[in-house]
Amino acid sequence: MSLLKVENLSKEFNSIKAVNGINFEVNSGDILGLLGPNGAGKSTTISMISTLIRPSSGDILYKGESIVKNPKIIQKNLGVVPQEIALYPTLSGYENLKFWGNIYGLRGRVLKERIDEISEIIGIKDRLKDKVEKYSGGMKRRINIGASILHKPEILIMDEPTVGIDPQSRNHILQTILDLNKQGMTIIYTSHYMEEVEQLCNKISIMDKGKIIACGTKEELIQIIKDNNKITLRFDDVTDTLIQNIKTIDYIKEVKVEGEDIVVLSDNANNIFKDIINKLSQLDSEILSIEVEKPNLETVFLHLTGRALRD
Known part of the structure; x- marks a missing residue:
């Protein structure tokens, strides 16, 4: 059984079909790359998987159960790294992680230990006491990722996590993604950088005009125009x-x-x-x-x- 299954999923906004009857599966341990030009429907798709918006029709199954009918079955096992920075700029990095840890129900020593682990993973331990507004773009992106994995989610959705950052932070983030995947985390990844998708993803779905127009491994997709x-x-x-x-x-x-x-x-x-x-x-x-x-x-x-x- 697939970990996540998208079935005939559609979403309309004022008669405009942003997503039009798409189907794909994500297996445990996958890094699925969701590719598409602007307006293809990627963000709407991951918003539906994240349970932020309801589909107009179709279903999303997590371990065989509908998250459209019952969003709570996936929410505690899901981490989301949004395209926009979801941090409080006047709080320190530590205070931001503590805030999001509390949202996930983490408290006391468990939370402190988890923040220590996360700060090592994202490579920002020596700057945790500084306010986020003092961080570079790359450091903000790292904390953004750290906040999304505090609760050790089974599935991590990452929407353009390397936009507008320096090469060093970008390389660190890409390596972090590979490390998290080796530890068992399943990842859905959107990006405007083709080389990132080639480096990270074992499966790729290409969207255009609200539809999935191709899906497979990099090698399988290249066979289309071999x-x-x-x-x-x-x-x-x-x-x-x-x-x-x-x-x-x-x-x-x-x-x-x-x-x-x-x-x-x-x-x-x-x-x-x-x-x-x-x-x-x-x-x-x-x-x-x-x-x-x-x-x-x-x-x-x-x-x-x-x-x-x-x-």
Whole structure:
């Protein structure tokens, strides 16, 4: 049985379908990456899983039980790292963690020990007494994460947890996520950084216009466009005759001119060198370089949505 199962989930706002009949499963120990351009429905989806808003239709099952009918069955086992910083700036880091620990029902020595553990995990122990308003953006993000895992949740939802932070804090957060996952925490992760998803996630769901349009491992998603190799050819002189000659190669699907480069899509990167050189032997143009770009998660995303992830 899956840990979390989303079934035909939809949400409408004033007749606009923000989420439109999506289905996916999260197994225990997964790091599921939820990808999509702005407006795809990611935030609405995780708000429904977080029990913050009710779906218009469909269901969400946690260990086989509906959290739409009974939100309390997941709430004590759920941690949420929101995109916005959910901290009190005039309180210290310690006071913020203590506040959120109290919300989760932690008290006394148990709470103190847990704050000590968390401050080690997020790497901010020496700054706990400082007010949050004195923290850098990266430090605020770390405390934000710390507050969400005080109660040792089974599922952690992270909505863009590395937005606008320095590289050192970002790397620390990514390593923290991997460490938490090794300790048994299941994570749902949204990001506008493709490289983060590739580094962290064992499963990826791509959303666009309120629907899940692809789901699988990175390798399974790349298989969707496995034959779309992008080859960039640079010449000393790009002529119409040269372009027409390249277009006559059977397995070339598309040819575009970008300045002095000719960009082609082909399902046969291996033979293109030989065939293009043969074509060039009939012309005066000299080839300066050839660069082959194999399909990756970014090209899959562009192929499926027509937009870059940050659009």
